[in-house]
Amino acid sequence: MMLEGKLVLVTGGTGAIGGRLVEKLVLEQGARVRVLVRNFMHASRLARFPLEMIGGDLADPAAVNKAVQGCDVVFHCAYDFSGNAVLQRKSGIDGTRYLCEAALLNNVARLVHVSTFAVYSPMSSGVLTEESRRGKAPNSYVSVKRESERLVLSHHGKKGLPVVIIQPTLVYGPRSSHWTLGLAQQLKTGVVPLVDGGNGFCNAVYIDDVVDSLILGAIRPDVIGETFLISAAEPITWKAFYEALEAALHVKSTVIMPEDRLREEVAKSQRKPNPVAPLLQAARHPEVYPQLVSLPVARHLLQALRRGLSDERWNALKASVLMTEDTAVLTAAEVEAKAKPLHLPDKSLLALYLTKTHVSISKARERLGYQPKFDLERGMDLTTRFLRWANVA
Amino acid sequence: MGTISEKHGLAVALVGCGAVSEHCHLPALLKNQGCHVAALVDSNRSRVEQLAARYRVNHALTHYQDLYDLRVDAAIVALPNNLHAPVTIDLLRRGIHVLVEKPMALTVMECDAMIKTAAETATTLAVGLTRRFYRAGQVVRSLVQKGVLGQLLSFDFREGRVFDWPLASDFFFRKEAAGGGVLIDTGVHALDQLLWWLGDASSFEYCDDNFGGVEADCVVHIKLKSGVQGIVEVSRTRNLRNTAIIRGERGELEVALTNDRIALRLEGVPAQVMGQATSRQQPFGTEQARMDPIMAEHEDFLESVRERRAPVVPGFEGRRSVALIEACYRDRKPLSIPWMDGTPTLVGEIV
Numbered sequence: 001m002m003l004e005g006k007l008v009l010v011t012g013g014t015g016a017i018g019g020r021l022v023e024k025l026v027l028e029q030g031a032r033v034r035v036l037v038r039n040f041m042h043a044s045r046l047a048r049f050p051l052e053m054i055g056g057d058l059a060d061p062a063a064v065n066k067a068v069q070g071c072d073v074v075f076h077c078a079y080d081f082s083g084n085a086v087l088q089r090k091s092g093i094d095g096t097r098y099l100c101e102a103a104l105l106n107n108v109a110r111l112v113h114v115s116t117f118a119v120y121s122p123m124s125s126g127v128l129t130e131e132s133r134r135g136k137a138p139n140s141y142v143s144v145k146r147e148s149e150r151l152v153l154s155h156h157g158k159k160g161l162p163v164v165i166i167q168p169t170l171v172y173g174p175r176s177s178h179w180t181l182g183l184a185q186q187l188k189t190g191v192v193p194l195v196d197g198g199n200g201f202c203n204a205v206y207i208d209d210v211v212d213s214l215i216l217g218a219i220r221p222d223v224i225g226e227t228f229l230i231s232a233a234e235p236i237t238w239k240a241f242y243e244a245l246e247a248a249l250h251v252k253s254t255v256i257m258p259e260d261r262l263r264e265e266v267a268k269s270q271r272k273p274n275p276v277a278p279l280l281q282a283a284r285h286p287e288v289y290p291q292l293v294s295l296p297v298a299r300h301l302l303q304a305l306r307r308g309l310s311d312e313r314w315n316a317l318k319a320s321v322l323m324t325e326d327t328a329v330l331t332a333a334e335v336e337a338k339a340k341p342l343h344l345p346d347k348s349l350l351a352l353y354l355t356k357t358h359v360s361i362s363k364a365r366e367r368l369g370y371q372p373k374f375d376l377e378r379g380m381d382l383t384t385r386f387l388r389w390a391n392v393a
Numbered sequence: 394m395g396t397i398s399e400k401h402g403l404a405v406a407l408v409g410c411g412a413v414s415e416h417c418h419l420p421a422l423l424k425n426q427g428c429h430v431a432a433l434v435d436s437n438r439s440r441v442e443q444l445a446a447r448y449r450v451n452h453a454l455t456h457y458q459d460l461y462d463l464r465v466d467a468a469i470v471a472l473p474n475n476l477h478a479p480v481t482i483d484l485l486r487r488g489i490h491v492l493v494e495k496p497m498a499l500t501v502m503e504c505d506a507m508i509k510t511a512a513e514t515a516t517t518l519a520v521g522l523t524r525r526f527y528r529a530g531q532v533v534r535s536l537v538q539k540g541v542l543g544q545l546l547s548f549d550f551r552e553g554r555v556f557d558w559p560l561a562s563d564f565f566f567r568k569e570a571a572g573g574g575v576l577i578d579t580g581v582h583a584l585d586q587l588l589w590w591l592g593d594a595s596s597f598e599y600c601d602d603n604f605g606g607v608e609a610d611c612v613v614h615i616k617l618k619s620g621v622q623g624i625v626e627v628s629r630t631r632n633l634r635n636t637a638i639i640r641g642e643r644g645e646l647e648v649a650l651t652n653d654r655i656a657l658r659l660e661g662v663p664a665q666v667m668g669q670a671t672s673r674q675q676p677f678g679t680e681q682a683r684m685d686p687i688m689a690e691h692e693d694f695l696e697s698v699r700e701r702r703a704p705v706v707p708g709f710e711g712r713r714s715v716a717l718i719e720a721c722y723r724d725r726k727p728l729s730i731p732w733m734d735g736t737p738t739l740v741g742e743i744v
Contacts, residue, residue: 026604040560044629047566047574050605055562174732385731390631391553 001072001109001219004030008218009071011035011058011099012078014042016175017114017168021075021211022046029215036067036078058095061102068102073218074111085140092144093151100155100163110162110224112217113152117169117203117229117359118142121348125356130167130227130363138348153225162224164217166210169231169359172241173207173379174386180245184392187242187249190341193257193265195353198239202352203359205231206379209372216368228364232379233372235358244376248384249393253340259354266344281339402428403695406465406489408457408480409472410435410444412559413494418469419448421687427695431465461487467517467698469691470494473570474577478503481518485510490517492694492704496581496718497711499572504715508708519694519704520711522585526686526693528670529648529655533639534590536657542641545621548591550583550637552650553628556609566607574607577718580627583650584613585714586637587625593618593713599721600728610728613721653684 008025012018013035025031026049033051036058037043043053056063058078068074076099080091096113103111120132121142137143155161172179186192213230217223242254257265283292292298306314345353364370374382387393405428407414414433422430432452435441445453452463457480460468467490470481478498481491485507497520498504511518524530536542564570571577576599588594595618601608609629616622626633636654639646644659656667671681690705697704 037563040563040566041557043560043563043566044556044575044609046606047563048602048604048606048609053563053566382732389731391633 001221002029003073003215003219005032006072007032007034007070009034009036009067009074011067011074011076011095012114013037013046014039015077015079016173016177016207017171017210017214018075018077019045019175020173020207021077021214022049022051024208024211024215026051031073034067034071036063057091058098059091061098064095064098065102065105068099068106068108071103071106072109074099074103074108075114075214075218076111077114077214079114079141079145081141088140088144089147093147096148096151100152100161104155104159104161108162110164110218111152112214113148113163113165114214115145115149115165115167115227116142117167117231118348119146119149119167122351123355123357126358127360128229128357129360130229138351142348149227153227156225164220164223164225165227166213166217167227167229168210168213169203169205169229171207171210172204173383174390176207179204180383180387181392183242183245184249184387186343187246187251187253188392190253190343192242192254192343193262193345194238194242194254195257195259195262195350197256198237198242198254198353199356200238200353201235201356201358202238202241203231203235203357204241204376204379205372206374206382209370209374212373213364213368213370216370220368223367226363226367228368228370229359229361230364230370231359231361231372232375233361234375236376238353240376244380245383248380248387262344262350265342266347266350269342269344402426403466403698404429404431404464405695406430406432406434406452406457406460406463406468408434408460408468408470408484409476409494410437410441411471414469414471415444417687418471418691419444421685421691422469423448424688425691425695427692427699428467432460432463434460457484460484460489465489467491467695469521469694471521473564474499474572475570478507481507482510485514485516485518488514488516490519490694490698492519492521492690493711494521495523495585495711496572496577496715497708498715499577500719501712501716504708504712508712511708517694517698517701517704518708519690519697520706520708521690522582522706522711522714523686523690524582524586524650525589525706525710526684526689527651527653528672528684529653530586530590532655532670533637533646533648536646537590537639537641541643541657542639542646543643544641545591545619546640546642547621548587548623548637548639550587550623550625550650551633552579552583552635553610553626553631553633554635555632556629568607571607573718573722574601574603574611575609575627575629576601576611576613576721579629580611580613580625581714581718583625583627583637584717585710586650587615587623588713588717589710590637590639591617591619591621594717597717597721597724598726599724600726602728602730603725608728611721612728613717615717653681 008031010018010022013022022033025033035046035053037053037055038057054067120134121138122135149165152163156163170179210230407418410433430450432454433441433445433450434454434457436455438455441453468484470491470493477493481493484491594615596616598614601611611627613625636647636649647656653670655670656665658665675681693705
């Protein structure tokens, strides 16, 4: 099946993957595109194309059915991260069910469902394939994605819905909200700790490779009911990935941290915040500190403490206030470095940092005809151009 | 013809009850002592009735022609862009003075018809280029005219925000209704500011990212009749600097495009002057509350009706930016998209 002239529905068209898919469907495939749009505020980029926008939410079966009517192919790229776990389940699982039912009702020739390689969490080191086992879901994103895969496959198995599931790894590139813009924001504003020398495997894939695999999922014969992992040709290290982003942004914000120290920091960040901490932080500022200690009341207090405490305790107190073992007041540069927030990984990301998982794309190569075109250098070159254009770098 | 009802000030109708009417015009009109809102008009009955009930407006109409039966002195036309000209002309012909939202119309031909009708019917036609009421812009124009920057060298306007207007439908993005994308929506302001401050354009090169819909990003390289060259870049997808820089032999001005912030940097002076343009009455060293330009715009419109004088932005001023925009769309080139391999082309013809 070719897509030229076919009516194609895209959900999630205002997002990075769906948006790039729309571009390629119109510009390269000559498809007639329809997009289900929940919030027109985000539709500026879609509006550049001669396409049809249907206002509505995935959680509304009538809107979904209206959007699917007359379509030959449906690409289901939408995922709503904005709500809480309950809302994510509602739009993620109910929305997928409505879409499958509407696709059956309207005799859609192919439904391409965008999932994630995270459904195989927690991952272990070694080769990961579509056959790898799935442990306990670490978060609601993974459980919603697993449940939607099950729904899609059961509509195929029981009712004959022609589906293909694509499981991309970490998608980076222009407009990628998490693995490009989110990380860029962290690298620009704070310190990003990496563990294990940053030598864990990072299975990143450039957005255009993912979008090409979605199109293959729609047009390739003999792949119905199949699931495909999609990544770059080879994994890279986290160090290489972050260094490439740092180069794009002209910053050096990563630090290598031993695993136990990082776990300690993560645990510390999850403890109740110390109400005095912001005051202490303000007091540490090189312009504030001398003024503060010159106040009579502060001077008396400090003198009293100095007299009352042993040398050891006095130095410990000083160190905890100034966050330094050194007795000298911090320099402005040191204060600035310390004032930068430490962007700690959550549990799932820490697990990704530590495992040496090699995502295999053999099945996609053989059955889907998928050929990744972007290695890190080429993908990051285009990403850098985007970041500069978008005023991020 | 409408009669001027002195008792409660001018009777004003608001034609078109979209986001700009609800969030800008209506609140400003309700605060204005010189007028009262006599009617709201919108083709969406439930919306117009809801707004009329909320703000206690007597008449909620779904057809602007129904205004003819009411005693309405003036109207603010805030409809989709393609309706600006026909509705304005109809209202002017009925003797109703009009403040029409920007862009004044989609084409020069429409602008000329509007201007002609206003002249023939002796009615006021004002254009809602609200930024003409920013004091910083007024300062820029005066400083440039007085030659403070010396011979002008170049200009550089960058305006971009990730689009965040609350939209109920895709109407705003439809070419036939909006007439275009970010250039005609936001760019009309920036281009009007440029032409107002520095004079009309003699040639240009325009590029945008439209593939048969409406553009989200565009760049215009412009040469003015004075010979000065520069760039105007407008975006709906990116946060840009949102200022204009005007460079001359003796220094440069940087002015915010959407508020009263302004900076003057003179050649050979190691420091810059930066701050807020305020009214002359503002005591030295104090900050002025943010001027509400839409209230100033309404006040100017109502006063021009009452005193039968020209408004600050009459039809021929609104026409200037429309002329440039119309020419830009006619001669558009594809915008180079740096992360897409090669210049993308559309399969089929560009609409």
